[in-house]
Amino acid sequence: MASSTGNGDGMLRNIVSGENGIRDPEPDIREDQLFVQSVARALQVLSAFHRSQSPLSLTAIAEASGVGRSAAQRVVHTLQTLGYIERDEAGRGYVPGIRLLDHTHDYLRLNPLIERATPVLLDLRRNARERIDLSLFDDLRMVYAARMQSKRETFFATLVGHSVPTLCTSGGRAVMAHLPDAEVDDIIARSDRRPFTDKTITDPAEVWERVLEARQVGYALTVEEVLVGEVALGVAVLGPSGRPLGAIHIAGSLSEWTPTAFAERFAPLASEAAYAINRVR
Amino acid sequence: MASSTGNGDGMLRNIVSGENGIRDPEPDIREDQLFVQSVARALQVLSAFHRSQSPLSLTAIAEASGVGRSAAQRVVHTLQTLGYIERDEAGRGYVPGIRLLDHTHDYLRLNPLIERATPVLLDLRRNARERIDLSLFDDLRMVYAARMQSKRETFFATLVGHSVPTLCTSGGRAVMAHLPDAEVDDIIARSDRRPFTDKTITDPAEVWERVLEARQVGYALTVEEVLVGEVALGVAVLGPSGRPLGAIHIAGSLSEWTPTAFAERFAPLASEAAYAINRVR
DNA sequence: CGCCTTGTATCGACAGACGATACAGTTATA
DNA sequence: TATAACTGTATCGTCTGTCGATACAAGGCG
Numbered sequence: 001m002a003s004s005t006g007n008g009d010g011m012l013r014n015i016v017s018g019e020n021g022i023r024d025p026e027p028d029i030r031e032d033q034l035f036v037q038s039v040a041r042a043l044q045v046l047s048a049f050h051r052s053q054s055p056l057s058l059t060a061i062a063e064a065s066g067v068g069r070s071a072a073q074r075v076v077h078t079l080q081t082l083g084y085i086e087r088d089e090a091g092r093g094y095v096p097g098i099r100l101l102d103h104t105h106d107y108l109r110l111n112p113l114i115e116r117a118t119p120v121l122l123d124l125r126r127n128a129r130e131r132i133d134l135s136l137f138d139d140l141r142m143v144y145a146a147r148m149q150s151k152r153e154t155f156f157a158t159l160v161g162h163s164v165p166t167l168c169t170s171g172g173r174a175v176m177a178h179l180p181d182a183e184v185d186d187i188i189a190r191s192d193r194r195p196f197t198d199k200t201i202t203d204p205a206e207v208w209e210r211v212l213e214a215r216q217v218g219y220a221l222t223v224e225e226v227l228v229g230e231v232a233l234g235v236a237v238l239g240p241s242g243r244p245l246g247a248i249h250i251a252g253s254l255s256e257w258t259p260t261a262f263a264e265r266f267a268p269l270a271s272e273a274a275y276a277i278n279r280v281r
Numbered sequence: 282m283a284s285s286t287g288n289g290d291g292m293l294r295n296i297v298s299g300e301n302g303i304r305d306p307e308p309d310i311r312e313d314q315l316f317v318q319s320v321a322r323a324l325q326v327l328s329a330f331h332r333s334q335s336p337l338s339l340t341a342i343a344e345a346s347g348v349g350r351s352a353a354q355r356v357v358h359t360l361q362t363l364g365y366i367e368r369d370e371a372g373r374g375y376v377p378g379i380r381l382l383d384h385t386h387d388y389l390r391l392n393p394l395i396e397r398a399t400p401v402l403l404d405l406r407r408n409a410r411e412r413i414d415l416s417l418f419d420d421l422r423m424v425y426a427a428r429m430q431s432k433r434e435t436f437f438a439t440l441v442g443h444s445v446p447t448l449c450t451s452g453g454r455a456v457m458a459h460l461p462d463a464e465v466d467d468i469i470a471r472s473d474r475r476p477f478t479d480k481t482i483t484d485p486a487e488v489w490e491r492v493l494e495a496r497q498v499g500y501a502l503t504v505e506e507v508l509v510g511e512v513a514l515g516v517a518v519l520g521p522s523g524r525p526l527g528a529i530h531i532a533g534s535l536s537e538w539t540p541t542a543f544a545e546r547f548a549p550l551a552s553e554a555a556y557a558i559n560r561v562r
Numbered sequence: 563c564g565c566c567t568t569g570t571a572t573c574g575a576c577a578g579a580c581g582a583t584a585c586a587g588t589t590a591t592a
Numbered sequence: 593t594a595t596a597a598c599t600g601t602a603t604c605g606t607c608t609g610t611c612g613a614t615a616c617a618a619g620g621c622g
Contacts, residue, residue: 039320039322039359041320043363043365049384054391073315077316078316084324098388100384101385102424103327103330104441104442106333107378110330110336110377143383159389159390160385160386160389161382163383163386240370
């Protein structure tokens with residue numbers, strides 16, 4: 001049941017799952033004088049939900065977060081009191097709490113890129129009539145911060161906070177095109193290579209090819225690398241220093257577009273939008 | 282220079298500010314055996330940004346969160362290491378970190394209401410061609426969890442996590458219409474009465490009138506109570522037990538609609554959508 | 563019906579967080 | 593230019609507050 005031919009479903013990553021193939025935030029936490037363990041434990045507990053598709057029981061949280069049962073209990077109690085964790089509707093187990101959205105709001109509000117980008121993206125969506133996303137570059141992954149749907153979408157793919165590997169998304173490749181070679185190598189080397197679909201390109205040489213192409217034309221195009229039937233075009237958005245901070249995506253369906261037609265139609269629009277965002281201070 | 286005529290700008294709440302008139306989450310935290318102070322401190326530190334419009338310095342965080350400078354320093358250091366706080370682009374001060382969006386994603390993913398509502402809302406937006414929101418009922422406030430823009434919007438009003446008082450929004454009134462009288466009284470009594478605009482209705486009797494009306498017709502309509510020029514229609518979304526969990530909003534501009542025309546056009550659509558969401562188990 | 567899992571609660575011991583304090587680097591004021 | 597007022601960073605000893613162990617009530621399930 002585990003590995004069959006090697007190209008079966010088991011090898012492909014499931015995009016709807018919380019498991020997005022990105023390693024844990026805590027690689028080798030040094031125990032500084034300044035590093036507060038109890039704070040880290042609290043966030044570990046909250047992070048237990050990253051890998052879950054359903055409400056978690058207390059003991060499930062404990063083992064998922066690698067914290068003792070007692071500690072988990074007390075932390076959960078505290079987080080629940082503060083509204084960061086809630087009981088499930090049905091009363092069976094815990095789910096993340098609504099107070100988390102307050103911090104989401106703070107993050108989005110205080111992110112200058114999002115502020116600059118929002119009006120431009122709304123314009124872009126009106127003109128393009130396809131799905132528009134803004135994703136933020138976070139090392140190995142691109143995190144969606146603003147999503148503007150146009151047609152019917154799968155549920156999970158439309159959520160703020162969803163993240164996909166930098167390696168195999170149009171926006172990620174566009175971002176890599178603006179990074180020094182060494183950093184690109186580094187990202188490719190450290191990235192998870194498991195494919196999402198049969199078309200996902202994860203071979204270092206092939207990825208590099210796409211990155212170089214993106215350097216030439218100013219945008220990156222991916223076809224069915226994350227979602228079957230989807231073509232996506234990404235253009236990087238740069239910070240004042242010229243460093244890429246994220247990317248604009250335009251995504252469409254292969255049932256309506258050929259990849260080349262899609263690129264011809266939307267590359268100018270996306271580039272223009274990215275330019276508008278970069279230009280504003 | 283403080284209070285002039287009493288109806289000046291100073292009396293109105295600024296919707297773009299982080300200050301949304303909602304009291305702090307911590308009213309009177311009892312120090313249980315089970316309550317972990319250091320966890321609460323960490324979240325207090327993160328909450329310092331709720332009232333800020335710009336990056337905060339270490340000392341600013343300390344005093345905004347009511348935590349000693351030393352403690353704030355260590356907590357910030359930890360949160361930064363974990364990615365929950367970042368340095369500002371310009372290097373002056375701190376802002377919330379991108380890792381917060383991971384928890385946003387978890388919250389949205391694991392919220393069954395959002396899962397059920399998303400496809401319905403996308404349909405609704407396609408049919409209505411106006412802005413569609415899903416807000417979640419959280420005591421005195423309604424928190425926006427999904428936003429589907431259609432036309433140009435002001436930046437801050439479009440963010441996930443934005444919250445507005447239950448008292449004076451269409452969705453909040455629709456929710457109150459499904460609550461027992463005592464709870465409605467309670468909410469009205471505890472709510473902040475500061476108006477957003479000249480048209481904001483905060484008088485208890487008048488609010489009750491609107492709630493009763495919503496009980497009759499099944500929806501609530503607000504005109505310019507939060508944003509000048511905006512008319513909004515809200516319909517409650519119920520949980521399995523019949524308790525209101527949130528609301529669907531449709532919002533339009535008074536430059537295109539009279540309030541009555543807006544209600545006639547969109548009340549059926551919104552009700553139908555809410556019904557579809559309620560129905561699905 | 564007893565068994566297993568759920569969440570809740572208490573207590574003593576000692577890990578570890580707290581406040582005080584100090585220092586270096588940068589921006590503002592005299 | 594001097595100097596004051598900030599920034600962020602770092603160290604240390606005391607004592608606070610968290611940890612693990614342990615126990616118990618309330619459902620759910622065979």
